[in-house]
Amino acid sequence: MKDLEDQLSSMKQKAMDALPGSSWMPMQINSALPPERADVVIVGGGVVGWSVAYWLKMKQRSREEVKVVVVEKDPTYSQASTVLSAGGIRQQFSLAENILLSLHSAQFLKNINEHLGVLNEEPVDLQFNHSGYLFLASDEAAHVMEENYALQRRAGAKVTLLSPAQLRQRFPWIRTDDVALASYGLENEGWFDPWTLLNAFKRKAISLGVVSCSGEVTGFQYNTNHMWTPDGEKVKLHRVTTVKVQMPNSLEYQPVECAVVVNAAGASSGKLAAMVAPEDTAGTVPVEPRKRYVYVVHCPDGPGLDTPFLIDYSGVYFRREGLGGNYIAGTSPLEGEEPDTADLEVDHQFFQDRVWPSLAHRVPAFERLKVTGAWAGFYDYNTLDQNGIVGVHPLVTNMYVASGFSGHGLQQAPAVGRAVAELMLQGGYQTIDLSELGFRRIVRQEPVLERNIV
Ligand SMILES: Cc1cc2nc3c(=O)[nH]c(=O)nc-3n(C[C@H](O)[C@H](O)[C@H](O)COP(=O)(O)OP(=O)(O)OC[C@H]3O[C@@H](n4cnc5c(N)ncnc54)[C@H](O)[C@@H]3O)c2cc1C
Incomplete structure (x- = not known):
C-alpha cells in the first residue's frame, strides 16, 4: 500500500x-x-x-x-x-x-x-498559440483547395488563398516551385x-x-x-x-x-x-487504434516565430514547438504500412524515410535539423x-x-x-446538426468523406 x-x-x-x-x-x-x-x-x-x-x-x-x-x-x-x-x-x-x-x-x-x-x-x-494552418496544394489538387475554401468561407471561417508569389512574400523560407496554391487560416486556428x-x-x-x-x-x-x-x-x-x-x-x-x-x-x-x-x-x-509518431526537431536557423501549422501536400506536417528553435513534425503512414499497435514505441527510421525528405524539400533549412525527441499516440481511427x-x-x-x-x-x-x-x-441537435456523422452511414457503409485528413 x-x-x-x-x-x-x-x-x-x-x-x-x-x-x-x-x-x-x-x-x-x-x-x-x-x-x-x-x-x-x-x-x-x-x-x-x-x-x-x-x-x-x-x-x-x-x-x-x-x-x-x-x-x-x-x-x-x-x-x-x-x-x-x-x-x-x-x-x-x-x-x-x-x-x-x-x-x-x-x-x-x-x-x-x-x-x-x-x-x-x-x-x-490553454497556452493558445494563435497561428494559422497553411495547407499547400499541388497543381492537380488546386481546384479541390478552391472548393474547400469556398465552403469554409460560406461556413464563416476566416481563410484566405495565396498564390505561390504571395506565399513566397508571406513566408520567404518556403520552397514554392512545386506549389500551385495555398490556403491560410486568418483566425481561430493554432494549437x-x-x-x-x-x-x-x-x-x-x-x-x-x-x-x-x-x-x-x-x-x-x-x-x-x-x-x-x-x-x-x-x-x-x-x-x-x-x-x-x-x-x-x-x-x-x-x-x-x-x-x-x-x-x-x-x-x-x-x-x-x-x-x-x-x-x-x-x-x-x-474504430480502432492507429499509431502515429510525432518527432521533435531542433533547427536554430529554421523558419522561427512566424511558423504556421504547415500541412504539405505530401501529407507531412510541422509546427513550431515553443520558442527555442524547436518544431514538431509527422505524417500518417500509407495504408499498407500501418505500424503494430501493441505498444507506443517510436520508429525512428520512419522519420528518416517518410518525414525528413519532405521537410527538407519544403524548407531547405530543415536539411540541418536534429531530432531531439519523439512520441507516439493512437488515433481513434474510424476505418x-x-x-x-x-x-x-x-x-x-x-x-x-x-x-x-x-x-x-x-x-x-x-x-x-x-x-x-x-x-x-x-x-x-439544437446547434450543429450532426446527423451526417451518425450511424446511418456506418450501417449503409457509405463513407462521409473529409478531403483534408491529416
Ligand atoms: C499523434 C496525434 C496527434 C493528434 N493531433 C491532433 C490535433 O492536432 N488536433 C486534434 O483535434 N486532434 C488531434 N489528435 C486526435 C485527438 O487526440 C483525438 O481524436 C482525441 O483526443 C480523442 O479524445 P477521446 O477522449 O475520445 O480519446 P482519449 O483521449 O484516448 O480518451 C479515451 C479514454 O478512454 C479510456 N478507456 C478506454 N477503454 C476504457 C474502458 N474499457 N474503461 C474505462 N476507460 C477506458 C482510455 O484510457 C482513455 O483515457 C491527435 C492524435 C494523435 C494520436
Whole structure:
C-alpha cells in the first residue's frame, strides 16, 4: 500500500512538473467505488468523455437532475490520444460539419474561463498559440483547395488563398516551385495544451457534481429484444442495464446500474461496443487504434516565430514547438504500412524515410535539423471514413457513441460534448446538426468523406 501511495505521489509530481504555470492538480486519482446507480455512465475520461459530462450538467434542468459518472481506466492517461496529440485546431476542412464543429469549439476556447472557470480556482490558461494552418496544394489538387475554401468561407471561417508569389512574400523560407496554391487560416486556428483542456473540463464537471471513477469497464449486462424491420428482417436490439467496472488492484467488478451509457473510449471504442452482444457483427463500431509518431526537431536557423501549422501536400506536417528553435513534425503512414499497435514505441527510421525528405524539400533549412525527441499516440481511427461517429448506436439503443475522430478529435471535443448532451437531453441537435456523422452511414457503409485528413 505504501509503495502504491509513493508511486501515485511520484506520478502526480511528474504530471505537475510537466505543466509549467499550472498550479492545480492535473489528475485526480480516485479509487473510491463508483455509485451503484447512475443516470449516465460515460466510459472514457479523455477530452471527449469529460466534455460530454460537462455539457450534461450544463444542460440539465436542475442541479440534481442527471447523475453522471465518468469511468477512466488509466488515471495517468499514459496512452490517451488527448494528451499525446499535437494540440491543433483549424477550420480548414472540406466537410461542413467538421468546419462548424471547429468554429464552435474555437469560440468555446476563446471564452474558456467563462465556460470552465471555477470559483476560487486558478483561471484556465490553454497556452493558445494563435497561428494559422497553411495547407499547400499541388497543381492537380488546386481546384479541390478552391472548393474547400469556398465552403469554409460560406461556413464563416476566416481563410484566405495565396498564390505561390504571395506565399513566397508571406513566408520567404518556403520552397514554392512545386506549389500551385495555398490556403491560410486568418483566425481561430493554432494549437494549445491538450492536458490543460482535458483537466479544465474535468475540474469543472466535478465541480458541477459529476463523479469521477478510476476503473476499467470490462463488460455490460444487457437485455435483448427482437424487432421486425419493414422488410421482414428480424433484428436483435440490446439495452444496457449495468456497467461492470473493474476496480484497480481488484479482481471483482463493481456493477453500476444505469439508464444510458456513453462510449467515449477513444481508440478502444470499437472494442468497448463489441462487449455488448459480441457475436452480433452488425453493430460494429468501426474504430480502432492507429499509431502515429510525432518527432521533435531542433533547427536554430529554421523558419522561427512566424511558423504556421504547415500541412504539405505530401501529407507531412510541422509546427513550431515553443520558442527555442524547436518544431514538431509527422505524417500518417500509407495504408499498407500501418505500424503494430501493441505498444507506443517510436520508429525512428520512419522519420528518416517518410518525414525528413519532405521537410527538407519544403524548407531547405530543415536539411540541418536534429531530432531531439519523439512520441507516439493512437488515433481513434474510424476505418470507414476517418470522421467522428456521433449518435445513438443502432442496435444498443441506450449507448451513445462519440469517437472515431481520427486526427481531429481534440479540437472537436467542446462542440461534440454539447451535441451529445443536446441529443440525449433535448431529443435532437439544437446547434450543429450532426446527423451526417451518425450511424446511418456506418450501417449503409457509405463513407462521409473529409478531403483534408491529416
Ligand atoms: C499523434 C496525434 C496527434 C493528434 N493531433 C491532433 C490535433 O492536432 N488536433 C486534434 O483535434 N486532434 C488531434 N489528435 C486526435 C485527438 O487526440 C483525438 O481524436 C482525441 O483526443 C480523442 O479524445 P477521446 O477522449 O475520445 O480519446 P482519449 O483521449 O484516448 O480518451 C479515451 C479514454 O478512454 C479510456 N478507456 C478506454 N477503454 C476504457 C474502458 N474499457 N474503461 C474505462 N476507460 C477506458 C482510455 O484510457 C482513455 O483515457 C491527435 C492524435 C494523435 C494520436
